[in-house]
Amino acid sequence: MKLSNPFARRLSLRIWLTVVVGMAVLTLAVGWAWRVAVEENSLNQPTAPGREMVLRGPDGQAVVRGYALREPGPPGEGINFRIQTDTGEKYTMELGPKPPREERRGERRGHGMQPPGSPPGGGPDRTAAFWLRPPFGFVWMLGIMGVAVALGVYPVIRRLTLRLEALQRSVKKFGDGDLSVRVPDTGQDEVADLARQFNASAERIETLVKSHKSLLANASHELRSPLTRIRMGLELMGGQTPSPTFRAEILRNIAELDQLVDEILLASRLDAREADVGTVEDVDLIGLAAEECARVDADLDVSAVPEGLEVRGISKLLRRAIRNLLENARRYSTGEITVQVLRSGTLAEVRVCDRGPGVPLDQRERIFEPFYRLPGASERSGGVGLGLALVRSIAGRHNGSVHCEDHAGGGACFVLRLPLALTK
Numbered sequence: 001m002k003l004s005n006p007f008a009r010r011l012s013l014r015i016w017l018t019v020v021v022g023m024a025v026l027t028l029a030v031g032w033a034w035r036v037a038v039e040e041n042s043l044n045q046p047t048a049p050g051r052e053m054v055l056r057g058p059d060g061q062a063v064v065r066g067y068a069l070r071e072p073g074p075p076g077e078g079i080n081f082r083i084q085t086d087t088g089e090k091y092t093m094e095l096g097p098k099p100p101r102e103e104r105r106g107e108r109r110g111h112g113m114q115p116p117g118s119p120p121g122g123g124p125d126r127t128a129a130f131w132l133r134p135p136f137g138f139v140w141m142l143g144i145m146g147v148a149v150a151l152g153v154y155p156v157i158r159r160l161t162l163r164l165e166a167l168q169r170s171v172k173k174f175g176d177g178d179l180s181v182r183v184p185d186t187g188q189d190e191v192a193d194l195a196r197q198f199n200a201s202a203e204r205i206e207t208l209v210k211s212h213k214s215l216l217a218n219a220s221h222e223l224r225s226p227l228t229r230i231r232m233g234l235e236l237m238g239g240q241t242p243s244p245t246f247r248a249e250i251l252r253n254i255a256e257l258d259q260l261v262d263e264i265l266l267a268s269r270l271d272a273r274e275a276d277v278g279t280v281e282d283v284d285l286i287g288l289a290a291e292e293c294a295r296v297d298a299d300l301d302v303s304a305v306p307e308g309l310e311v312r313g314i315s316k317l318l319r320r321a322i323r324n325l326l327e328n329a330r331r332y333s334t335g336e337i338t339v340q341v342l343r344s345g346t347l348a349e350v351r352v353c354d355r356g357p358g359v360p361l362d363q364r365e366r367i368f369e370p371f372y373r374l375p376g377a378s379e380r381s382g383g384v385g386l387g388l389a390l391v392r393s394i395a396g397r398h399n400g401s402v403h404c405e406d407h408a409g410g411g412a413c414f415v416l417r418l419p420l421a422l423t424k
Contacts, residue, residue, distance in 0.1 A: 270393040282310045292319065296329075318418070321390070372389075
């Protein structure tokens with residue numbers, strides 16, 4: 001049976017409740033033990049003064065009736081009571097010393113009868129060990145109750161701390177380098193929430209480490225290709241004056257190296273959320289798209305937003321995202337490239353459509369992975385496989401998104417969505 005939400009979600013409340021219940025049980029046990037001890041010693045209490053007393057004769061008639069007052073006397077020599085009647089007569093009643101405690105206990109249990117095993121004529125019951133007699137019996141009873149409560153509370157506390165120990169072991173393994181370790185996140189309390197946060201952080205760190213390793217491995221491979229071509233060209237030239245064609249090839253490879261290094265550095269800065277990549281401001285999305293469309297001779301359609309469209313973001317990053325989408329479209333398109341800017345609820349939408357071969361449905365997510373290119377596209381001129389990955393990183397940096405869909409009539413459309421700037 002599950003606890004209600006307040007108790008299930010608050011570990012501190014559950015521990016507090018456990019302690020309170022334990023203390024309540026212990027208090028009840030102490031009260032019961034105290035009552036037993038008081039009853040055990042009830043015969044030690046003197047008769048309250050001023051109580052009415054009646055002394056009757058054999059015929060049942062009251063001989064003396066009055067109020068008895070206890071008179072002080074030497075300890076251990078019995079008790080004297082002075083009885084004064086309504087007529088003013090005074091009588092004295094003397095009680096002898098009390099019998100031993102064992103004898104009184106036996107009389108109380110047997111209601112005036114001799115307990116089993118007692119000597120004829122009544123005598124003290126000495127069968128009970130001394131540690132069971134008051135006040136030792138009360139102390140032992142209290143101790144047993146305390147141990148029982150401690151044993152009852154321990155499993156509850158232990159169940160709560162076992163998950164903390166599991167979390168501690170997982171954190172240690174993670175710190176030792178095992179990035180795949182995860183913690184069971186069952187429950188709804190603070191420990192479960194901490195386990196879920198740890199798992200999310202571990203997943204994020206593992207993804208970043210794998211991404212950086214992949215980035216380094218692919219970057220080294222991509223850097224090696226243009227460097228190898230440049231080196232081979234220089235060796236073949238053999239100190240001769242380079243031809244215009246050879247010179248153009250060298251410049252193209254150098255430009256490819258420069259682009260790759262620039263994109264790798266930008267990807268690394270975007271991965272580090274705390275890195276400063278520019279000033280956030282209101283950006284005119286239509287003006288920015290118009291400037292980039294002019295560079296590649298693409299058609300721009302802004303008829304859906306004649307009043308303009310502004311988003312809150314970093315201008316150079318948004319420009320880079322639109323430029324990368326246009327460069328990708330130009331690389332694969334065999335026809336015109338169209339760019340449409342429109343409003344979609346609280347989002348601004350930029351649609352870059354081409355007339356290329358399109359993107360298969362099962363590849364539309366993978367093309368946004370760093371250094372991934374469609375099968376058969378690795379030998380095409382230009383492009384190192386980071387352009388679309390940068391677009392997704394830039395969109396995520398602006399709390400936006402990007403995806404690929406079919407273009408009516410053939411080709412692909414890349415849709416970039418960004419939150420609109422708040423109206424002043």
